Amino acid sequence: MALSGFxxxxxxxxxxxxxxxxxxxxxxxxFGWGAGVAAGAFAFQRLEQGLFGPIVGxxxxxxxxxxxxxxxxxxxxxxxxxxxxxxxxxxFYLSFGLLAFGLGFGSFLTVNTAVNAWFVRKRGRAMALVSxxxxxxxxLVPVIVAMIAFFSWRETLIYxxxxxxxxxxxxxxxxxxxxxxxxxxxxxEDRPIxxxxxxxxxxxxxxxxALRTSAFWKYALSSMCxxxxxxALVIHQYVAFKSFGLPDVWAATLVTLWPLASFPGRIVGGxxxxxxxxxxxxxxxxxxxxxxxxxxxxxxxxxxxxxxAVVFGFGFGLGNPGxxxxxxxxxxxxxxxxxxxxxxxxxxxxxxxxxxYAGFMYDIYGADGYRLAFLSLxxxxxISVYLYLTMKRPVLGETETVTTL
Numbered sequence: 001m002a003l004s005g006f007x008x009x010x011x012x013x014x015x016x017x018x019x020x021x022x023x024x025x026x027x028x029x030x031f032g033w034g035a036g037v038a039a040g041a042f043a044f045q046r047l048e049q050g051l052f053g054p055i056v057g058x059x060x061x062x063x064x065x066x067x068x069x070x071x072x073x074x075x076x077x078x079x080x081x082x083x084x085x086x087x088x089x090x091x092f093y094l095s096f097g098l099l100a101f102g103l104g105f106g107s108f109l110t111v112n113t114a115v116n117a118w119f120v121r122k123r124g125r126a127m128a129l130v131s132x133x134x135x136x137x138x139x140l141v142p143v144i145v146a147m148i149a150f151f152s153w154r155e156t157l158i159y160x161x162x163x164x165x166x167x168x169x170x171x172x173x174x175x176x177x178x179x180x181x182x183x184x185x186x187x188x189e190d191r192p193i194x195x196x197x198x199x200x201x202x203x204x205x206x207x208x209x210a211l212r213t214s215a216f217w218k219y220a221l222s223s224m225c226x227x228x229x230x231x232a233l234v235i236h237q238y239v240a241f242k243s244f245g246l247p248d249v250w251a252a253t254l255v256t257l258w259p260l261a262s263f264p265g266r267i268v269g270g271x272x273x274x275x276x277x278x279x280x281x282x283x284x285x286x287x288x289x290x291x292x293x294x295x296x297x298x299x300x301x302x303x304x305x306x307x308x309a310v311v312f313g314f315g316f317g318l319g320n321p322g323x324x325x326x327x328x329x330x331x332x333x334x335x336x337x338x339x340x341x342x343x344x345x346x347x348x349x350x351x352x353x354x355x356x357y358a359g360f361m362y363d364i365y366g367a368d369g370y371r372l373a374f375l376s377l378x379x380x381x382x383i384s385v386y387l388y389l390t391m392k393r394p395v396l397g398e399t400e401t402v403t404t405l
Contacts, residue, residue, distance in 0.1 A: 001118050002129045004174040005111040008069070009133035011167050012076070012107040014140030015160050016099065018259050021238035022145050022252070026153040028239070033089065035239065036360030041096040042235045053348070056104045057113065057341025061334070064177030065114035072106020073168045080161030084154040106168070109344060110175075113337035116328045117178040120186045123328050124278075128270020128321040135266045135317055138259030145252050178333065186333075203396040204332030210339055213394040215330055218387040220343045223323070224350050226286050226384035229293045229377045230316075231351040232358040236370065243367040244299050254305045258292075258313035265317025273322040278329060282322040283388035286381060288315025293378035297371045330394055350380075 028038055060068050079098035086092050111130060119126040147156040179186055210216045241251035265285070272281045292312025299305045327343075328336055354377050361369035 001175060002115050002126045004171040005115050005130040006133040007171045008073075008106075008111055008168050009108065009130060010137045011133075011140075011164070012103065012137075013134035013259075014137030015080075015144070015164070016103065017134070017234050018138045018255065019141050019144045021235065021255055022141070022148055023153050023157070024235060025238050025242070026148060027092070030153075031089075034359065034363045035236065036356055036363050037089070038092070039235055039355040039359035041093045042355045053104065053109060053341035053344035054338060055341070056109050057337035057339065057344075059105075060110050060113045060337040064181075065110045065175045066172060066177075068105045068110045069114075069172035069175055070106075070169060072102045072104065072110065073164060073172055074102075074106075076102030076106050076168075077161040077164035078102070080157050080164060084157035084161070106172070109337065109340055112324050113340060114175045114177070116324070116336045117333050118176075118186055120328075120333075122274075124273035124321055124325045125270050127324040128266055128273075131266045131270070131317070131320040131324070132263065134320075135259060135263035138256045141256045142252060204334035205330075205394070205396055207335040207338045207342075209396065210331045210335060210394075211342070215391055215394045216339065218391045219327065219330075220346045222286070222384040222387040223343055223347045225380035225387075226289065227347055228350040228354050228380050229289075229296075229374065231354040232374065232377055233296075235355045236358050236362070239362070240367075240370045240374070241299070241305065243362065243370055245367075246299070246302060246305065250302045250305065253302075254309050257306065258309035258316070261310045261313025262317025262320070265314040266320055267317075269318040270321040272318075273325050278322045278326045279388045279391050282319045282326065283385050285315050285319025285322065286384040286388060288312070288318065290378065290381035290385065291315070293374070293381055297375045297378070 024038065027033070028035060031038075056068065075098055079095055079102050082098060083092070083095035086095060112127070115126055115130050116123065144156065144160075147159065151159075176182065205213075238251050238255055241254055242248065246254070269281060269285065289312055292308055292315055295304065295308040295311060299308060327339055331339060358370065358373040358377065361373035363369070365372070
């Protein structure tokens with residue numbers, strides 16, 4: 001299960017989240033659209049994914065991950081192929097709508113919900129293994145850049161759509177719903193987990209019970225604040241690096257480097273969350289991401305860019321296993337998908353605004369507009385550190401109000 005999740009997220013993260021920035025540069029060049037207008041498609045994609053997040057989570061919790069993944073992956077491939085055929089802006093937006101729908105069912109949310117259902121004691125290590133996929137996926141960026149140069153951006157998108165089906169559909173077939181559905185137990189154990197262990201690892205909250213705790217809202221708000229910078233980064237980074245005066249080769253290198261730098265962070269994070277307080281591990285990771293985001297604004301040469309990529313990337317990777325594991329650790333397996341979907345819906349609010357804002361700032365002020373925009377988008381990351389340091393483990397059955405935020 002974890003290895004299949006690794007494979008699916010390696011491909012989908014590589015071709016979209018990290019690998020789409022070079023396509024963005026090519027599309028802007030061919031059609032002459034402003035960065036702000038074109039980035040609106042990404043905002044539309046985040047809006048649609050956010051709206052569908054709770055639905056995807058509920059369906060995965062209720063009916064299992066396999067059908068969701070198969071359907072989502074098929075639609076994702078169609079979205080890439082349709083994107084290769086666009087001739088105007090509305091088609092660009094429509095293609096991104098399909099990509100959003102496909103990614104919602106066929107990537108991050110469904111994969112992590114499936115893996116969480118199979119682990120309790122080893123949840124941190126399992127989530128870390130899954131997160132290695134996105135951590136290594138930036139290796140696909142140079143491949144995409146080379147394919148665009150050798151073929152064209154349109155042909156490359158067609159090949160990506162076909163590869164989506166060939167690579168990810170067999171991996172999706174491996175996925176199963178909870179081990180109890182097959183007469184098995186979490187973590188590969190041959191007997192049920194003891195009650196004491198279950199309390200230690202987190203109880204099974206319903207969606208309604210979890211939404212009444214301050215812990216969930218701190219978790220959700222920390223993601224909203226922390227991923228504000230990231231939401232604009234994944235779209236604009238390649239164009240931003242070039243506007244900062246870096247050559248194409250260095251722009252592609254930095255786009256590849258920071259996700260690679262996240263890989264050792266994911267390994268360390270996966271170990272630490274099974275040994276220490278997950279909240280403190282993730283708080284430290286948010287602090288490193290905040291520092292790296294501030295350094296992004298100061299990139300004037302490749303040396304500063306490398307330091308940014310290492311600091312931000314390691315911090316991003318360090319927090320990834322913990323951010324995914326703590327939701328299961330605090331609230332159990334029963335409503336994991338619904339809770340993760342709700343968090344994604346809330347995060348989509350900033351994810352919609354951030355890329356459009358950064359794009360229009362670039363259209364108006366050029367490179368300095370990017371610097372100002374990314375500085376203001378980085379600042380909310382400090383709030384994420386505070387929220388994790390003050391987060392308290394919820395106890396099932398205790399009355400709590402969310403006003404304690």
